[in-house]
Amino acid sequence: MSSSDPRLFSRSPLRRASFRQGLTRGLFALALGLSAMSLSGCGFQPLYGGKGVGAEAADRLMEVDIASIPNREGQKLRNLLIDNFYPSERPNNPRYRLDVSLSASEQKLALQKDATAVRAQLLVNAPYRLTDTRTGQVVFQSSSRSMISYNTLEQHYAAIVTVQSAYDRALEDISNDITTRVAMYLGRGS
Numbered sequence: 001m002s003s004s005d006p007r008l009f010s011r012s013p014l015r016r017a018s019f020r021q022g023l024t025r026g027l028f029a030l031a032l033g034l035s036a037m038s039l040s041g042c043g044f045q046p047l048y049g050g051k052g053v054g055a056e057a058a059d060r061l062m063e064v065d066i067a068s069i070p071n072r073e074g075q076k077l078r079n080l081l082i083d084n085f086y087p088s089e090r091p092n093n094p095r096y097r098l099d100v101s102l103s104a105s106e107q108k109l110a111l112q113k114d115a116t117a118v119r120a121q122l123l124v125n126a127p128y129r130l131t132d133t134r135t136g137q138v139v140f141q142s143s144s145r146s147m148i149s150y151n152t153l154e155q156h157y158a159a160i161v162t163v164q165s166a167y168d169r170a171l172e173d174i175s176n177d178i179t180t181r182v183a184m185y186l187g188r189g190s
C-alpha cells in the first residue's frame with residue numbers, strides 16, 4: 001500500500017473526526033429545525049415581525065398618548081416610552097392614554113466596620129394604567145419594577161454619576177417592560 005492509496009486516508013483518525021463533526025452539526029441543525037416547527041404548532045407568535053401579534057401591536061402603539069410623569073426621572077421615562085411607542089410621529093387623535101407614576105427607594109448594602117456602605121441597591125417601581133379615551137375606562141393596568149445594584153464611591157462626582165447611571169438603567173428596563181406589556185395587550189385584539 002502506498003501513501004497515495006485512498007483506503008489509507010479514509011481510515012485515518014483525522015477523517016473520522018471530521019465526519020463526526022459534520023454529523024454533529026447536521027443533527028444540531030435538524031434539532032433546531034424541528035424545535036422551530038414545534039413552536040409554530042403551540043400557538044407561539046412573535047411580538048415583533050410581519051406575522052403574529054407584533055405587526056398589529058406596532059400600529060396600535062401609535063394610538064397611545066403618554067401622559068406627563070412628574071420629576072426629572074419621570075421625564076426621562078416618558079421620553080424613553082415616546083421613543084419606543086412612536087417610530088415617526090406622535091398620534092393626532094389617540095385612542096388610549098397611558099398614565100405612569102414613578103417611585104424609587106435606595107437601600108444600603110454591604111456595610112463596613114465604620115458603618116459606611118460599599119454597595120447599594122436601587123428599587124424603582126412604576127405602576128401604570130391604560131385608559132380608553134372614548135369611554136374613560138381603564139382597560140389595562142399593571143406595575144413594572146427594576147432593581148439595580150451599584151457600588152457606592154467616596155468621590156463626590158463619581159458617586160453622583162454612579163447613582164444616575166443606576167437610575168438610567170432602571171428606567172430603560174421599565175420602559176422596555178411597559179412597551180412590551182402594552183404592545184402584547186393591544187396586539188391581542190382588545
